Amino acid sequence: MLYTPGEAAYVAGWWGILGYSVAMFLGPGVMCILAPKFREQLEDGRNITDWVGMRFGRGVQIYVTIVLVYYMFIYLVGQLKTMGDMTEKFFGKPSEWGIVPVALFTMAYTMIGGLPASIATDWIQAVAIMIFIAVIVVVIFTQASFTQGDWNEVSVWSDQGFDAFVALCFSIFSAEVFNLAFWQRIYASRDTRQLRIGFCVGGGTISLLTLLFGIGGLALKANDIRENRDGFGTPIYVPAFTFFQVLDMPDTEKWLRVLIFVLALCMIASCADSFQTAITSVVSREVSRYELSQTTSLLIGELLVVAVNVPAMFFAIHATKDNPPDFSGLAVKLTDLFGMADILTITLVVPILSGVGKYVTTKGCIAGLSSGILFILMWGWIEFGTFMAGLEMITLMCFGKTEVEVEGYSTFSCGPWYAWRSPIMFSMIPVVTGVVTYVVSWMGRSYELLESIDSKLQGGEPKTTSL
Secondary structure, eight states, rough: OSSSSHHHHHHHHHHHHHHHHHHHHHHHHHHHHHHHHHHHHHHTTTTTTHHOOOOOOOHHHHHHHHHHHHHHHHHHHHHHHHHHHHHHHHOOOTTHHHHHHHHHHHHHHHHHHHHHHHHHHHHHHHHHHHHHHHHHHHHHHHOOOOOOOHHHHHSSOOOOHHHHHHHHHHHHHHHHHOOHHHHHHEEEEEEHHHHHHHHHHHHHHHHHHHHHHHHHHHHHHHHHHHHHHTTTOOOOOOGGGGGGGGGGGGOOOOOHHHHHHHHHEEEEEHHHHHHHHHHHHHHHHGGGGGOOOOOHHHHHHHHHHHHHHHHHHHHHHHHOOOOTTTSSSSHHHHHHHHHHHHHHHHHHHHHHHHGSSSSSOHHHHHHHHOOOHHHHHHHHHHHHHSHHHHHGGGGGTTTSOOOOOOOOOSSSSSSSBTTTEEEEEEHHHHHHHHHHHHHHHHHHHHHHHHHHEEEEEEOOOOOOOOO
16 A cells, blocks of 8 residues: 555546545455355355365366465565565665564464454554554645645546556456455454445445545655756655655654654554465465374464465565666566456456356356466467567566557556556456356356256256266
């Protein structure tokens, strides 16, 4: 949240802010409807991967697990990198001075308390975050200095902004609806009523906070325009770092800097422990299949927490230091990895969630999942003319050797939200995967029906076909 709402405001104006705010509520809103059905179909589940295995089989479960663990891992790295950035900006110390303690601290209490510890600390951190954000946004608007013309320049409703609105709604919805931390809480909730209250209140609060962050980003951009015109201050070179501009404002007092640091610490710790427990829960469920002793299972579970966090720490430290002059390193482009996770999760939405009904078959689900990946590959191959570009399209052209140029009114050549192709791809993939999923399922059900009719005509028992 420290990076992307401000970036959305800077690049896409009001459409970007609304897109991000709406998108943050879409996932919890949809799960208010679907989550009870998942709980009914698999009462002893721990995460969505358990339900996928029950509904579509082991192969689909392994694939979905790999995608979602990657997604959670990247988001965990992003939180730790934010801690490293804050440490450098506030104390001038190397990023590892902030990354390692936070990772170890959250790892320690999640190893001891597990999900209950994560939920308990979330309540404390959530209250602190709401208070701190309200104070900081008020301070931004009271201390930021800009003219009405500056505000009019940033307070826009543009075509690029609307494209971002569409891309944000689809991509962030797909990421949130497959957030493993959410799914842990779905199966841990007391009953359906409490589950829906939690999703509505939590989703509404996050959406409101995102809106406030975005509006603060507009004010900071207007302030940046005024500072550049008057010839002082530090320009915003990277839109993702818009929020940190508040640290360079001349009237920012020490108490506000401390408040911002505590806010960042609460947000990072809250997200990090949720991602840690989510990843560990999925992998530990796989270990439990081998019916090991309680001591062995506990030891393996603790080792899994370490195995998740150590690579995340090193990746985050590397990302903060990978900052060449042309802004092409992971210090700036780590948020593009979020887009790579989003483009993969959007391929899961229809094939997996449609399984809550009885019509979709396993083969239909597999075909739908495959069609989503094939759509991405073919888009890159057709647009740039090479198979390697098709593979690079999985990164939304942010990583690779293919030269990508800005097209149309978009000012971005690649990435998940602001490039010209992003809204088209994110809105088309659910359509493509949905059509393929249901057509293949219809073919399977039709074949099953014909076999049943043929068997009855021949006086035999109807055959059972695995679909």
